[in-house]
Amino acid sequence: MGRSYKVxxxxxxxxxxxxxxxxxxxxxxxxxxxxxxxxxxTRHQDGEDVTLPALIERVDLLHDxxxxxxxxxxxxxxxxxxxxxxxxxxGKDCGMVVHVETNGSLPPPSREIDWxxxxxxxxxxxxxxxxxxxxxxxxxxxxxxGEQLHPFPWGDMDCERAELQFVSPQFRGDVCPAxxxxxxxxxxxxxxxxxxxxxxxKIWGCR
Numbered sequence: 446m447g448r449s450y451k452v453x454x455x456x457x458x459x460x461x462x463x464x465x466x467x468x469x470x471x472x473x474x475x476x477x478x479x480x481x482x483x484x485x486x487t488r489h490q491d492g493e494d495v496t497l498p499a500l501i502e503r504v505d506l507l508h509d510x511x512x513x514x515x516x517x518x519x520x521x522x523x524x525x526x527x528x529x530x531x532x533x534x535x536g537k538d539c540g541m542v543v544h545v546e547t548n549g550s551l552p553p554p555s556r557e558i559d560w561x562x563x564x565x566x567x568x569x570x571x572x573x574x575x576x577x578x579x580x581x582x583x584x585x586x587x588x589x590x591g592e593q594l595h596p597f598p599w600g601d602m603d604c605e606r607a608e609l610q611f612v613s614p615q616f617r618g619d620v621c622p623a624x625x626x627x628x629x630x631x632x633x634x635x636x637x638x639x640x641x642x643x644x645x646x647k648i649w650g651c652r
């Protein structure tokens with residue numbers, strides 16, 4: 446029957462964070478993660494096993510229904526399941542622009558991913574090793590109050606991808622505590638090479 450993927454959810458919404466915030470996208474959330482972040486707000490473990498043809502059919506239906514051109518593959522940690530076959534099918538068969546949101550702990554399975562957002566949950570040295578040649582389009586660091594912001598070693602990368610750097614305040618569920626926002630704002634004011642982002646979809650009432 447071929448490869449199947451454990452899919453947590455597939456839905457149409459607005460991107461709430463980073464460079465593409467406010468844009469219409471499809472979210473493909475793959476189940477499972479290799480990290481246990483205490484502030485994780487996603488119930489990503491459960492999922493339904495879906496074959497590649499069935500998954501592409503579902504994506505096609507949403508693509509046609511909403512006229513949306515971008516699919517964001519997220520998790521959990523999507524690189525536990527995402528492979529070259531799925532990347533190619535989303536891009537070539539569905540005609541979608543493929544974005545991925547990852548914790549940086551695993552290397553990308555394909556060079557055909559159009560946009561990679563890394564929210565590091567491992568040391569920067571490991572992120573560089575995993576993405577040295579593939580590149581990172583967008584770096585998003587989630588900071589809790591008091592956590593220090595460290596420069597990312599872009600000079601160690603062997604690629605020419607964009608160097609977009611965002612600081613995001615740590616939420617508690619759907620609420621951003623004032624101290625989290627104040628600390629994130631302070632970091633951006635003190636470090637001009639970074640920009641501020643946040644989980645705006647929670648304010649907009651989107652998933």
